[in-house]
Amino acid sequence: MSLKASELILNEDGSIYHLGLLPGDIANTVITVGDPGRVSTVSDHFDSIELKKEKREFNTHTGTYKGKRITVMSTGMGTDNIDIALTELDALVNINLKAKKIKDELSSLDIIRIGTTGSIRKEIPVDSFIISEMALGFDGLMHYYKEDSFLKKDIAAAFVEQTGWSAKKAMPYVVEGGKELIERLSSSSTIKGFTGTNVGFYGPQARILRADVPDREMNNKISDFNYKGYSITNLEMETSGIYGMAKLLGHNAVSMNLVLANRASGEFAENAKEMMVKLIKYCLEKIVA
Ligand SMILES: O=P(O)(O)O[C@H]1O[C@H](CO)[C@@H](O)[C@H]1O
Ligand SMILES: O=c1cc[nH]c(=O)[nH]1
Secondary structure, three states: OOOOOOOOOEOOOOOEOOOOOOHHHOOOEEEEEOOOOHHHHHHOOOOEEEEEEEEOOEEEEEEEEOOEEEEEEEOOOOHHHHHHHHHHHHHHHHEEOOOOEEOOOOOOOEEEEEEEEEEOOOOOOOOOEEEEEEEEEOOOHHHHOOOOOOOOHHHHHHHHHHHOOOOOOOOOEEEEOOHHHHHHHOOOOOEEEEEEEOOOOOHHHOOOOOOOOOOOOHHHHHHHOOEOOEOOOEEEOOHHHHHHHHHHHOOEEEEEEEEEEEOOOOEEOOOHHHHHHHHHHHHHHHHHO
16 A cells, blocks of 8 residues: 555655655765754765755765765754654665555665754863763653554653653653664764653753753753662753654764863863864764774
């Protein structure tokens, strides 16, 4: 049975609805970044660029780095965008878009997020590179899918209990990254972390400019959380969705985080651009190693 036009939506040129991409446009290795402007900061290092396409917040370049074909695509901010980005990337490789049928043989993408984050630990200073071993999603995205056998439910339950998590918010979920990619991108330059993925940047990360939050101690409670040695290191807005959707759809994912803010000390990075270029070069070298 083919998928209905209302479910698998294609543009006039046959490209997938939001990404505006055709199956041949993407490589098997996809770097995702939040910021559309960061796409060229990555592809500037490519040997050559074969494709540049842009739709909404999804800016995509495909090219080669040291002979390896790589796609870099922006996702915009938040796991609502990640739901679209990963579902449509998966459709590009695992659904025959012309027949609108799921392929008999499925393929796996390597997905490497290169993003920015705030550390909630004094001992993880700005300019650090955190590689997320696991993510705790505050966003609820994975509760909208039936398959949940890969979620670490004991860790999420302990988190709810220890932090007194409000039932008015989504139930947190915990999901691991792709082990092989995590090992490949780890080194003495990276810190292994457990990343909290928030639904926003201000209130959801307990930042107060003018609007107060219901619990000013929440970041301390998150940082005090400890279950079987697992404790949260940093906050950002995409990793849990990427890890969850990758596990759900059979892809491998890793999230690399440049620490821009240290929420415990109140500091913000002074040379963010330079450090991002350093993280990008580091990731590209590890991808082709
Ligand atoms: O720098 P990016 O990749 O966008 O990542 C982080 O920065 C944004 C917030 O400033 C959020 O998307 C967060 O996850
Ligand atoms: O504190 C921070 C810094 C970058 N991105 C976030 O989501 N939070």
